[in-house]
Amino acid sequence: MSACDACLRRTALIGALAPHVERARREQRHLRELLALADEDLLAAIGGQRRAELQRAQAAFEPCVARQELERASLYAVCRHADGYPARLLEAADAPAVLHVAGDPGRLTALAHPGAAAVAIVGARRAGADGLEVARGLGRGLAAAGVTVVSGMALGIDSAAHVGALEVGGPTLTVLAGGADVPYPPSKRNLYRSLVASQAAISEMPPGMRPWRWAFPARNRTIAGLASLTIVVEATERSGSLITAELAGQLGRSVGAVPGPVSAPRCAGTNALLRDGALVIRDAQDALDEALGIGVATALTGRRASELESPLRTLLCAVENGRDTVAALASTPAEASSALAGLAELELLGFLRRGPGGRYTRLL
């Protein structure tokens, strides 16, 4: 795996033009059309007054300096002409010239084969407790079956999917909007650290670059392009995750959504996707059936309620049916006492988790 001089120069150009792209986006220019342009045309289109200056910089570009810089940032680079570049990504005209990798480059090169299994899981940053749990369960179930979980490390659903995949040791790949060595959002530094330690973070942006606004939709096209199936777990009607789903649709990839209550605004976007024909994804098994073919892999399931003795099983059923607080499970202090003990036991057995506000969530 390596990157050719032309692709490295392209990356440098994208870095230098980042503010120009930002401005062009404000002027309603189409991002993917811009990114599909060749170097000269791109400069001509948005270079503006600094065109000549940028042109000179392009001409004076030193690939070995760029390579040294990558080495200093401990990043690997794979360009679209190299062997390790994900085959599925090449289908798009605006595919990133270079992918920079922080962490294990094997996680990226594993996708070099056109049939490599990768599923993107995206969704709301402000997600509900059950949405987060579904995303975590999907991440865990898919990763355990060897399917690469692709997401963007954003707050909420994205991070939950990564966490789920990390729980079973991967594989998972995070696509960042800034440089691959820049954890964003900063509050997810710890997640970034564990991802880089055993998995990988990738980005098309040059090292050290901060995430520009336009870089997020650009990042989304990479997520959609890498995966054969994109699953939206929770999204409001105007969510950015719907853009990822749309991009996946344009590439001819499958789009799935997790159904939510029709009355909940936080699930309005996913429910609309389902109405428009997206696949219904209830759990990791549904996702595996779609990504690998029906019956090819069996999802690792959480522990089954049937293993339990009667009082605990009844309690678990009650929680599953929405009686998820002590107040809903007991009407006297004595009942509350045994409910508390039972819930704690189910928590220790790995069936439940206590969330904010004292609500218990069923672990998948």
Place this chain on the structure above:
Amino acid sequence: MLFGHAGVHSVAAVLARVTTFTIDGLASRRIAVEVDLRRGLPAFTIVGRGDAAVRESRERVHAALLNSGFAFPQRRVTVNLAPAHLPKVGPGFDLATACGVLAASEQLPVEQLERWAVFGELSLSGELRHCRGALAVAEGARRAGLAGLLVPRECAREAALVADLLIAGAGSLREVAAILSGAPPPALPEPALLPAAAELGAAEELDLADVRGHPGAIRAVTIAAAGGHNLLLSGPPGIGKTMLARRLPSVLPALSRDEAIEVTRIHSIAGMRAGGGLIEQRPLRAPHHTISPPGLVGGGSLPAPGEASLAHRGVLFLDELSEFSRAALEALRQPLEDGHVAIIRGQRRVVFPTVFQLVASTNPCPCGFAGSDRCRCAPSEIARHRRKLSGPLLDRLDLLVDMQRPQAGALQCDAATSSAEVRAAVGEARERQAARLAGSRVLTNARLSSRLLREHVCADAAAHATLAHSYADGQLSARGHDRVLRVARTIADLAGSRRVSAAHVREALGLRQDDAVRQAEQAA
């Protein structure tokens, strides 16, 4: 002959000496009021480190004497409050000064004044007014071996709580003069006795039965009361957190007589009561979150007890814990750990007791609806809210109760738990603790140190295994481990079980507060 002979003595003798007391922290110190009369231009001076109330005492004493039909001596009157190094506070010296002036001017015999202490404020008309700290003064008078104490009538019941001391309650300076002239003191008001426990229950207005639809929270309050554990109530606004906290005193065991006297002494010195005898109810203090650190733990140039001491032997309720200033919460740490607070001002050191049970309430997130669909807070906002809560104080809160909106129908439900029921169970659990802990200085499970806990917890293998599992899962921190064990010990005591079983540990785990902190760390 009272007057010294001017020709023989170049310095006039002290003409009258009266004993009274000043409040110093929670104790009283004996003060001798010396009155000297001599020839010269009429003047009235008080020396001896008095505060403003003492300086103004001159005008009150002067007017009270004249309005009570006595004569004010037309001489140079000098009053000295000894010992001189002790600062004197408050209007309690009025009566002693007046008696001294009367005795020095031969309007009052001195014999009785040697056996009695006097304490009280005078009005201009010569009536006696209620004064703070009568109980502490009476205790001081008994310690000093005096025969009796003369106090304003309103304070008599309080002062009479001290045994082996003659208490006379007087309404006016005239009455005082009569008593000190040998008239029989008026009948003593009946000293307030501890009523039986049943009467105590009947007298209470706040009952746990008023709280409906929160069985988990009532269970937690029972455990908190039984083991003396500090409690954190978390839930959306208007859910009944305050209602529940205010009912905690009603399920606590009744105050013992010694405890009741401690409480009465503090409240009397803080001027929190208008007359009356013993305080029999455990106090509940609910300071507003704008309170300053000295307001909370005590302070002032002449140290006065703060809310933490006023809640001594009772409950301190901090509503909206995250709104309190960090400084105030930090200040609460030592009182919580040690059960007392030492206030040092210059060369004075005053110790106030602060053995209280802490109940705090908080919203789980800025909007209060965390975990439900109504919550509109960003994860970062929730994390910030939680961070404000975290810190040393959270470590001292053994129990976390998440309260939710009661289920429909629960509010009409007939099944309610009364305070009397819970108090009985709490009493039994406390007796079991006291029996087990006999010989150590600790009375409740909440105050067990790590070492004592290991010695007394008496948990079976399954209980330890459950706890170890939870610890390994990362649900518990090392401190949380001990907290859960303490709570489990109390749950076993409530159940009348000698050994702590796995079920007891599991219920304690259900009430742990650790993962609130962990979630904050994750969200950050």
